[in-house]
């Protein structure tokens with residue numbers, strides 16, 4: 001095995017301490033497996049059946065290995081209504097399909113979800129008005145970015161062959177606030193049902209209710225009717241308290257080129273931090289990397 005070339009300074013963490021801090025946030029394979037087994041997911045035919053189960057309890061479509069169903073009935077109905085056009089085997093998946101598949105995986109990674117929450121609080125301006133989350137969702141436009149920036153820049157500079165085995169990693173292209181009323185009807189229905197379910201769960205377990213944030217994931221082109229999804233997650237009150245306790249509205253950005261800087265907590269800055277969090281995971285501990293196939297477009 002050949003040694004990988006040294007990374008340019010600005011791609012490296014400035015000190016080993018920062019690298020250790022970063023790695024401590026990443027899930028272990030055991031944690032990731034535990035979460036995968038316990039997290040609740042909606043049947044892909046949710047708007048008809050309303051069923052939520054743990055991910056292993058849902059049967060995966062054998063062709064695309066992506067869609068999940070509570071029953072053969074749901075699979076058949078969803079196939080006829082929507083899935084026939086969206087069922088793409090992994091080897092034929094385009095970068096857009098991969099982006100949305102990785103978005104589902106991203107929801108299983110705690111540090112990624114924490115970062116999504118910080119973005120949501122900013123995009124929905126929840127520190128000013130927490131009730132905004134009741135009728136507004138965060139629209140997350142998903143993409144994939146080059147996982148290895150050094151190789152990508154070499155390709156750009158030399159106009160050489162693109163490495164057919166180059167990895168890509170999940171990235172967020174843009175986020176914005178969207179009122180439930182302005183979401184596609186199917187996404188709106190799924191979101192409202194999901195929220196009602198969480199509300200009932202809080203009532204049954206007598207837990208203090210957290211505000212809920214609905215995220216709507218799609219690609220740049222909206223993903224058509226079927227290749228887009230929504231997820232509603234409770235916003236941990238600690239996250240809100242932490243952001244409130246930071247009245248100057250800044251985050252520390254670490255960079256070898258500029259050192260530690262305090263920067264304004266704006267959507268572009270948070271998005272850049274989010275994408276860099278994922279890109280720095282060179283060992284793919286978050287499983288947010290994939291390979292683009294030769295056949296797939298960009």
Ligand SMILES: [Zn+2]
Nearest residue numbers: 043049070074
């Ligand atoms: Zn179902």
Ligand SMILES: [Zn+2]
Nearest residue numbers: 061064067087
């Ligand atoms: Zn399928």
